[in-house]
């Protein structure tokens with residue numbers, strides 16, 4: 001009995017924070033949903049390369065909705081699908097605007113959705129606190145720099 005209560009209490013506290021919208025700001029959780037110290041560690045800091053954005057933003061925050069057969073607007077943001085469904089792909093809500101327009105963050109629908117000035121629908125993450133502008137700026141930087149699949153800063157190939 002005691003081993004159960006030891007584990008239940010912190011989990012409930014975490015779940016309550018999540019439901020209250022206190023967690024999931026793009027910097028505060030690692031890919032497993034565990035809280036990170038400010039600035040990030042363990043999974044590394046958020047940097048302007050695709051894998052880092054996937055790991056710090058898309059996987060922990062966006063796949064709560066954007067995954068599986070009911071993914072809104074057919075947009076899957078899990079690691080296996082996100083790049084191919086974002087870069088150079090027209091948005092469903094505003095088909096004249098690409099979800100990610102290479103080199104052009106202002107005209108990238110994902111940025112408009114994250115900053116809350118898209119012509120259609122709600123700010124992302126839907127119903128949650130907006131991402132910090134610093135996080136959005138990192139995504140802008142990635143798009144400006146060419147929205148590469150991997151920036152390969154380390155010389156290591158990224159996992160498929």
Ligand code: HEC
Nearest residue numbers: 061062064065072073091092093110113121122124125126
């Ligand atoms: C709680 C569920 C939820 C979460 C979390 C969420 N979304 Fe969404 N998303 C939606 C819904 C619902 C829509 C369609 C309605 C709307 O646009 O308001 C949508 C639409 C979008 C669109 C428009 C797609 C198109 O082709 O028109 C983009 C881009 C998007 N989301 C990006 C994101 C990103 C990036 C994140 C993570 C930072 C995110 N969303 C998190 C529910 C969610």
